Amino acid sequence: MATSRAVLLLLFLGSCGGVRLFHRGRPRGGMVGVPAVNWEHELPPDQWIEQQLDHFNDADARTWKQRYFVNATFYKPGGPVFIQIGGEGTADPIWMVTGQWIKNAEIYNAICFQVEHRFYGKSHPTPDMSVDNLRYLNSEQALADLAHFREYMGRKMNLTNAKWITFGGSYPGSLSAWFRLKYPHLVHAAVATSAPMFALLNFKDYLSVVRDALDTTATGTMCNKLIGVAVDAVSQAIKTDQGKKMMKEKFRLCDNLDGASPNDIANLFSTLAGNFEGVVQYNKDNRAFEGAVGTNITIDTLCGLMAAQRADPLTGFSMVNSLILDTYKQPCLDFSYKNMIKELQLTDWNSSAAEGGRQWTYQTCTEFGWYQSSDLTDQPFGHMFPVSFSVQQCKDIFGDKFTQALNVQGINRTNTNYGGYGIKVSRILFPNGSIDPWHALGITKDLTPDARAIFIKGTAHCANMYPDSPSDSPQLVAARMAIRKQIGQWLQS
Ligand SMILES: *[C@@H]1O[C@H](CO)[C@@H](O)[C@H](O)[C@H]1NC(C)=O
Ligand SMILES: *[C@@H]1O[C@H](CO)[C@@H](O)[C@H](O)[C@H]1NC(C)=O
Ligand SMILES: *[C@@H]1O[C@H](CO)[C@@H](O)[C@H](O)[C@H]1NC(C)=O
Ligand SMILES: *[C@@H]1O[C@H](CO)[C@@H](O)[C@H](O)[C@H]1NC(C)=O
Ligand SMILES: *[C@@H]1O[C@H](CO)[C@@H](O)[C@H](O)[C@H]1NC(C)=O
Numbered sequence: 001m002a003t004s005r006a007v008l009l010l011l012f013l014g015s016c017g018g019v020r021l022f023h024r025g026r027p028r029g030g031m032v033g034v035p036a037v038n039w040e041h042e043l044p045p046d047q048w049i050e051q052q053l054d055h056f057n058d059a060d061a062r063t064w065k066q067r068y069f070v071n072a073t074f075y076k077p078g079g080p081v082f083i084q085i086g087g088e089g090t091a092d093p094i095w096m097v098t099g100q101w102i103k104n105a106e107i108y109n110a111i112c113f114q115v116e117h118r119f120y121g122k123s124h125p126t127p128d129m130s131v132d133n134l135r136y137l138n139s140e141q142a143l144a145d146l147a148h149f150r151e152y153m154g155r156k157m158n159l160t161n162a163k164w165i166t167f168g169g170s171y172p173g174s175l176s177a178w179f180r181l182k183y184p185h186l187v188h189a190a191v192a193t194s195a196p197m198f199a200l201l202n203f204k205d206y207l208s209v210v211r212d213a214l215d216t217t218a219t220g221t222m223c224n225k226l227i228g229v230a231v232d233a234v235s236q237a238i239k240t241d242q243g244k245k246m247m248k249e250k251f252r253l254c255d256n257l258d259g260a261s262p263n264d265i266a267n268l269f270s271t272l273a274g275n276f277e278g279v280v281q282y283n284k285d286n287r288a289f290e291g292a293v294g295t296n297i298t299i300d301t302l303c304g305l306m307a308a309q310r311a312d313p314l315t316g317f318s319m320v321n322s323l324i325l326d327t328y329k330q331p332c333l334d335f336s337y338k339n340m341i342k343e344l345q346l347t348d349w350n351s352s353a354a355e356g357g358r359q360w361t362y363q364t365c366t367e368f369g370w371y372q373s374s375d376l377t378d379q380p381f382g383h384m385f386p387v388s389f390s391v392q393q394c395k396d397i398f399g400d401k402f403t404q405a406l407n408v409q410g411i412n413r414t415n416t417n418y419g420g421y422g423i424k425v426s427r428i429l430f431p432n433g434s435i436d437p438w439h440a441l442g443i444t445k446d447l448t449p450d451a452r453a454i455f456i457k458g459t460a461h462c463a464n465m466y467p468d469s470p471s472d473s474p475q476l477v478a479a480r481m482a483i484r485k486q487i488g489q490w491l492q493s
């Protein structure tokens with residue numbers, strides 16, 4: 001019994017299961033993901049730069065090789081340098097030939113670099129991801145990597161006197177802002193898309209933005225009401241043997257609910273909410289996370305399914321679940337807490353957790369928090385995954401020392417270090433999307449005339465970075481134009 005289970009689990013991991021599709025606001029592959037384009041030519045090859053393991057301790061001479069990519073096709077001498085900052089996933093070379101920044105590079109004759117974040121993708125500073133080694137994984141070390149990259153590449157390619165501009169979306173958007181803040185002499189200007197700027201343990205407003213986004217579909221407020229009814233029905237069902245059986249079939253659960261622990265139940269509710277969270281976060285954004293699938297599922301699709309089953313909201317809720325499972329080719333819904341934790345405990349670079357789930361979880365447990373808890377009163381997803389559930393995961397994955405107190409200390413330090421909402425920077429843009437749940441942690445008002453927020457109505461996470469598409473809203477097109485114009489002005493100043 002136990003062996004067959006283990007074999008099954010391994011197979012499952014081999015495809016794409018095990019690690020949650022959407023965990024801590026992060027889809028597999030990372031938050032920026034891959035744009036939905038076909039590219040038939042060769043992509044730029046991997047390049048490597050030597051970096052210090054610990055930038056803040058010169059007595060430690062250990063070094064490692066960081067991966068980066070170059071596209072110099074549009075560069076003309078005297079032109080600027082663009083850096084796309086890597087984040088909590090593998091740096092994908094497809095970004096070297098497409099996306100808004102490449103279009104801007106063509107217009108402004110820029111040379112483009114993409115630099116992979118330490119501990120993600122192929123950039124392995126240490127032999128494995130043990131807790132001891134993960135101490136070198138944090139945003140400050142990542143910024144110091146970028147600083148060294150800029151210095152070194154400036155000298156090597158005669159770009160020292162060029163104007164450097166950084167780009168990034170989501171966590172790399174934060175890094176883009178923080179790089180300009182901490183190393184203003186190295187970077188002329190920055191675009192910080194959908195960038196969470198304020199570290200916070202309990203990010204309960206995430207679900208309020210999800211709720212508000214669901215209210216904007218053609219079904220109006222009905223969608224949230226039906227979800228609320230369905231979640232209540234799930235809460236009732238799991239109390240009886242018959243209900244548990246029904247749930248197993250209807251929601252295609254991998255395991256019986258008999259013997260499910262409180263953590264399994266929390267995980268189940270959090271996963272069912274995740275079905276909606278992931279779609280809201282990436283609504284119509286012309287990204288293709290997990291290959292080319294999933295991008296045609298929008299909040300209208302999900303709310304349409306709910307509304308079509310308005311007489312039986314639980315069935316609508318289960319149809320949403322099936323749609324997401326099928327889209328990501330998942331045989332069943334794995335709500336096992338133990339499986340999730342085991343997976344995230346793996347320290348091998350070739351384990352499935354190395355895709356980024358373990359590393360990002362570590363950064364949330366030490367630097368950022370940002371737990372999308374169910375603690376907000378006024379939202380339809382129930383209250384079964386409180387912030388303590390996320391905090392518990394830090395201990396269970398990384399060890400007893402990773403307490404809430406340690407987490408809060410790290411979060412406070414992050415805000416003290418970078419300034420939180422009060423960050424003092426110039427020559428920077430903060431594009432934000434109205435239905436991006438992360439906007440609740442972003443800069444949403446102009447800080448100064450030189451540090452502006454660009455509001456993009458109706459768009460989701462990182463929308464302004466993706467390639468143009470015929471379905472782009474006029475607001476999105478206008479925002480991209482505004483960013484382009486601002487880059488032009490920065491290059492004149
Ligand atoms: C740079 O990007 C452009 C635009 O997609 C592409 O045509 C060109 O081949 C790329 N250059 C390299 C070296 O990949
Ligand atoms: C380096 O770049 C400067 C412009 O910043 C240019 O004047 C100079 O000729 C370049 N040197 C070489 C060796 O290409
Ligand atoms: C999304 O696209 C796929 C393949 O193009 C199609 O099979 C599927 O029905 C579409 N889903 C929705 C919800 O439109
Ligand atoms: C991962 O790599 C190690 C050696 O580095 C090897 O022993 C192990 O079999 C590999 N595991 C997988 C799943 O490939
Ligand atoms: C962290 O910051 C919060 C809010 O600013 C404050 O209430 C709390 O006391 C701080 N905690 C620690 C451990 O510094």
Ligand SMILES: CC(=O)N[C@H]1CO[C@H](CO)[C@@H](O)[C@@H]1O
Nearest residue numbers: 432433434439444445453455
């Ligand atoms: C959704 C959101 O937070 N939008 C904000 C983006 O920034 C503008 C300022 O330019 C705000 O007015 C919006 O509220």
